[in-house]
Amino acid sequence: MNNRFIRIVFVVLFVFGLTGRNHVFAETVGGKGHQHENMQYMPSMSEEETVASIKTEPEHITAGTPATIVSSIKDRQERPITDLTVHHDRLVHVVIASQDFSVFAHIHPEDFGSVTSEMKKTAQYPVKYTFPKAGRYIVGIDYAVKERPVSKHFSVHVAGGPEMGSPKKDMEREKRFGDLDVRFSPVQEHITAGKEVKLSYLFRKNGKAVTDLEPYLSAPMHLAIISGDLTRFMHTHGEIPGEAPMGHAEHMHMTVPKQFGPQIDVHVVFPAKGLYQIFGQVGYQGKVILTSFMVEVE
Missing domain, CATH: 2.60.40.1930 (Macroglobulin (MG2) domain)
Known part of the structure; x- marks a missing residue:
């Protein structure tokens, strides 16, 4: 064969x-x-x-x-x-x-x-x-x-069908995912390729800060960051504000509180300009909440 x-x-x-x-x-x-x-x-x-x-x-x-x-x-x-x-x-x-x-x-x-x-x-x-x-x-x-x-x-x-559509540019910064309202905030107004940027997620429910987020696979948050042309990919993890920055070995075996929130931060260096989709996963009440936001890198 x-x-x-x-x-x-x-x-x-x-x-x-x-x-x-x-x-x-x-x-x-x-x-x-x-x-x-x-x-x-x-x-x-x-x-x-x-x-x-x-x-x-x-x-x-x-x-x-x-x-x-x-x-x-x-x-x-x-x-x-x-x-x-x-x-x-x-x-x-x-x-x-x-x-x-x-x-x-x-x-x-x-x-x-x-x-x-x-x-x-x-x-x-x-x-x-x-x-x-x-x-x-x-x-x-x-x-x-x-x-x-x-x-x-x-x-x-x-192959087959139905066929997927074209990617749509979506720069909305506040969305609802499941029961949670999520505000996504790049700390820098302009994201520049090759320079570190901090991305912050703020979780609220019914207008109140959510302080009982839960770890997902031993991390506060898992993130997949993908370029619009699918040529760049990164799987990274969020951090709880105020905690000491971690190296990669520490990230692999990090200890996360049983509950935390309402904010999670992510530090990223984007390698090139263009659009990137950022998928995030966080635990809440025994479920995994999937978030999705887009950024444009200059």
Whole structure:
């Protein structure tokens, strides 16, 4: 049986911050893939980096049909990396978003059953997902090797229908998500590429400050930041105001109060100008609240 390969070249970055608390985007080279014959997606590697790929089952994905995404993580000699570090309660985090930003998911192999010894031995970690619309998606994966977090991403095309629309520019700064009213405030009036910016989230309910937010996967907030052209991706985490800034190792094993609020801050360095969609997830009353805001970087 003939296999088909889609190979996409990426610059794959270990996620080190410029100031010890910032996070760096994983970024594609040129933003375009080269189509070959097998539905496998593989970035390139450099001398210090791991090699990750994903494959989909079935090979050709159709909207509305359940699919399995298998992440494979190897070293430079193509040997499975069998000792990933658990970070934020999971071995591998998988983030999925559609190009029109109407679809978002943050899932893990553990969501579908126990991580088996065979998964660890082969360093292949499956997740299940049904893509609801046809079009282009970004699939980001995050894992850690020897306490060093790594972020990589891939572009996946889904056939069938209905087709997704075009991204819409939405600069609204106050929205309701579930039972919560959320005000999103970049501290700087203008966000400049290459410079740190603080983003603040203020949560209210019925006009009152919410002080009983809950941790989600051992963080005050998980955030996926994606450029409008899907060529840049970052998975980062919020901080509670007044706490000491954390490095990446501390972020992976951070201790979060059982309840907190109403404000969560995020420190980010955007690598290039353009539009970015910021998806945030925070715990509240046993549920996960998903937020979505857009910024423009100059």
